[in-house]
Amino acid sequence: MAGPRRVAVIGGGWAGLAAAVHATRAGHHVTVLEMAPQLGGRARQIDSHGMALDNGQHILIGAYTETLALMQLVGVDLTRALRRLPLRVTYPDGTGLQMAAGKPIPAFLRAIATYPGWTRQDKWALLRTAAGWALRGFRCDPTWTVSQLTARLPAAVRDALLDPLCVAALNTPADQASAQVFLRVLKDALFSGPGSADLLLPRWRLSALWPDPAGRWLAARGAEVHLSRRVDSLSPRTEGGWDVDGTAFDAVVLACTAHEAARLTEGFEPGWAETARGLQYEPIVTVYAHSPETRLPQPMMALRSDSRQPAQFVFDLGILCGMEGVLAFVVSGAAPWVAQGADATMAATLRQGQQALAGQLRAPLTGLRAVNEKRATFLCTPGLKRPPMTVRPGLFAAGDYTEGPYPATLEGAIRAGLAAGSALDA
Structure with a gap:
């Protein structure tokens, strides 16, 4: 030394x-x-x-x-600073992955088996494919994208679960994202012991x-x-x-x-x-909006995104840190929306929020600020x-x-x- x-x-x-x-x-x-x-x-x-x-x-x-x-070393009280929840990718209509607390592999299997809205064939296809990933040590052809990795799975599984998880973890669209890196993230979440897949949402x-x-x-x-x-x-x-x-x-x-x-x-x-x-880099845009007295069913919810609906997730900052009525909409893989400009992104996100959260909003959404982190992450592509x-x-x-x-x-x-x-x- x-x-x-x-x-x-x-x-x-x-x-x-x-x-x-x-x-x-x-x-x-x-x-x-x-x-x-x-x-x-x-x-x-x-x-x-x-x-x-x-x-x-x-x-x-x-x-x-x-x-x-x-x-913890520098004095942060993790219990106060972070809200721990089992992994959930839940949509406003009640569908989505909802894992229970405990060991991640059994919890993942139960969550897939009880996934609302999927057919028995959808569930079996994902379980069979995930088992194959595990047997191969969560490794694949290093040239594959996530879209190639999941190509044989039903569209319902890709659209509602795997593609949102990919863009959340890698901030790279599934058709560009490295399948090998995506599998490494899944491995760490599912095979690192009890609580490894839990969400830790910042209260501070x-x-x-x-x-x-x-x-x-x-x-x-x-x-x-x-x-x-x-x-x-x-x-x-x-x-x-x-x-x-x-x-x-x-x-x-x-x-x-x-x-x-x-x-x-x-x-x-x-x-x-x-x-x-x-x-190369991929931006992330966060749209902050306000709806007085609104409280979502969960502190973080998934949203269905497409060419007209930018955001993939929404956070209720009232639940998390006491900022009542303030919602944070997250647009990952945001390059196409950044190209359209902040005003267009804000307007599209507010429209999406009004429609997706119509049953939860107590008052119309008003935009506060759109934050564009231009170089949020590197573009995580195969063979990078x-x-x-x-x-x-x-x-x-x-x-x-x-x-x-x-x-x-x-x-x-x-x-x-x-x-x-x-x-x-x-």
Whole structure:
């Protein structure tokens, strides 16, 4: 093991903070440099209409073991911060997957067997296909898309369950999404023990779940955290180590966006920079709306989406965090709607909400804000080449976009940060 080192973490998102916490616990002298005025990256709090909102509605699941462990480490009370529910993909008409609490595999089998609206043939086809996935170790041809993986299943199964799960987990439409990554997500949810498939819905704003407590934890242990600090230059030092804007460090963790990491490395590692810059992205739009005195039957419900109905899910923020009557509609795989513009997306989502939730709304929906996270996630396609964690000795990348088996999720970011932090000790 190496001794204490001076470490710069460029980027204060979820991955960067995970790397910084790990390095600080290992005894290194850590400096976090974040270009934004707040920590959190693409999962943070924003303010609008006098309300504290998020830049998107993120879902955690019970299998996010590393994320949950780090949140506890920095003092987050998980019981208060997260609402735990069995996995449900339930539509306003009462149909949908509704798993019970307990071991995920038996719960999944029971949920399929009792799925309302499916025929016996639909259920048997999914159970037979899922058993085949499990027998093959949740592996498939790496060139397949999710649409190819599920092509032989009935349309009712694909449309009501698998395609919505795909776009929720990978933020990539099923006809473009990597089947291998999708199967890995299913494996972790179903085979990681009791509660692994549970939904953990945030009761607190995203900044309070991890970024802000992590920042306080780091500051209390002597780490430096600088906000509104964009790094202009990064270069290797002839005597070893790295020069970050004129300051010497023994090691550096690039936890900024892939685009920023490419900018900083293109002068000395053009191949790595080209791979990072070559990633394509898919936006997520979150439409916040208000309907006074409305309370949905569940804190999260699925919606049927198509070319005229943008959103796949709606969250009741009154149930989750006391913001009565505020609903958050999530549009994943949102590129076609972003092309139409924010006004068109808002109008279409409000129309969809009025129709889909007609039996639950106490008053007409009024739009509050449409938040467009343009580079929410990388497009998770088959055979995607992602940049490796190690850029050069002493220079590591940490982000959900680096090489690994996971899509762009909070757990993927946290694990990438921990891996980069561990590499500092080698």
